[in-house]
Amino acid sequence: MIRYIIQRFIGMIIVMFLVVTIVFVIVRVTPGDPAAVMLGPEATQADITDLRAQLGLDQPLVMQYIYYVGQLMRGDLGQSIFLNQPVLSALSERAEPTFFLTLFSIIIACVIALPIGIYAAYRRGSFIDQAATTLAMFAASIPSFWLGLILMQAFAVRYGFFPVSGYGGPDASFTDRMWHLSLPAFALGLVSSALILRFTRASMLDVLGDDYVRTARAKGLIERKVILKHALKNALIPILTVIGLTVAVLISGAVVTETVFSLPGIGNLVVSAVLRRDYPVIQGALLVIAALYVLINFAIDMLYLLVDPRVRY
Structure with a gap:
């Protein structure tokens, strides 16, 4: 039974690592400059440069990824551009x-x-x-x-x-x-x-x-x-x-x-974030939903232990 739980837990960690990587790559491969898209056509080059520095987009891609993963491990999903508050706080409120x-x-x-x-x-x-x-x-x-x-x-x-x-x-x-x-x-x-x-x-x-x-x-x-x-x-x-x-x-x-x-709710927040090009909120919502998805599957795997004794052995 312990082996079964450990296997499922390791699988959950691997899936979340892949999700984090995919979310990171999606934003970076999107056509155009994410900072310019978020600020809109009326933004000046100085504003775009400041936002790129704020989001860490001016760093090498490897450094961006390391910083992004470290940020997530601290429970920091970033800062919403339009709501001017932490993404985690915005999600929890809704x-x-x-x-x-x-x-x-x-x-x-x-x-x-x-x-x-x-x-x-x-x-x-x-x-x-x-x-x-x-x-x-x-x-x-x-x-x-x-x-x-x-x-x-x-x-x-x-x-x-x-x-x-x-x-x-x-x-x-x-x-x-x-x-x-x-x-x-x-x-x-x-x-x-x-x-x-x-x-x-x-x-x-x-x-x-x-x-x-x-x-x-x-x-x-x-x-x-x-x-x-x-x-x-x-x-x-x-x-x-x-x-x-x-x-x-x-x-x-x-x-x-x-x-x-x-x-x-969170769904309405995501729709608003998509319309506003608020990428930190979109990224945070995707990660939270994916994490809930993985946790629910892990919980179902644990319920198997209760309803089917064969799983324990």
């Missing part, structure tokens, strides 16, 4: 909406997908199974931002059940802020449930015909216990994998949804 949007979305996705996927596999070939598969394919083809606009028009503009956009005022309570996340979370959760549903159904179908399931039924166990305790437990590995990947995709994919609903 982390709450993105965190709760992702949390509520994955909860909604699992609540929809897991029961339907399990029951569809149990009733394989039935009308319910075919309907669930069809709806999953339909949901997977719907863009989350389009669904968000439809929900906004129907339940916010027409009937006024939910707020149209925003995250509440400065003095808004926690409940009010979470209420503002209802529509965007449902839009993301419904679309994300399609993949989890299909993997749940496929994984359950793989184990329902195994010998230990037939043995459990032959012993006289009730069907619910056979399905949930014996079959589902052994089908959890691929289900946990797809749930972890879905969480990572939701974190990075909430950009458009946050923009549609005017949520002051």
